[in-house]
Amino acid sequence: MASDICVRVGRRIRALRRAKGWSQQLLADHAELERAHVSRLEQGRREAGLRALERIARALDVEVEDLVRRG
Numbered sequence: 001m002a003s004d005i006c007v008r009v010g011r012r013i014r015a016l017r018r019a020k021g022w023s024q025q026l027l028a029d030h031a032e033l034e035r036a037h038v039s040r041l042e043q044g045r046r047e048a049g050l051r052a053l054e055r056i057a058r059a060l061d062v063e064v065e066d067l068v069r070r071g
Helices: 004-019 024-031 035-042 050-060 064-068
Strands: none
Touching (some): 004 064, 024 035, 050 064
16 A cells, blocks of 8 residues: 555646646656656655656656645
C-alpha cells in the first residue's frame, strides 16, 4: 500500500504535468526517466527518490518543494 506522501506527490506531479498539456511520455523524456517510472510515481505506487524529484521539478519548471508541499 502506498504511503500518503507518495500518493500526494504523485497527484501533484500529475496535476502539474496535465497543466502543461504534457503526456507522461513527454514528461519522462524531459526528465530523462522511463514513462513507466513516471506512471508509477503518479499512481503513488513508487517512492520518488531525490534525483527523480529533482529531474521532474526541473522538467516542469518548478521547485522540488512544489512537488512535496501539502495543499
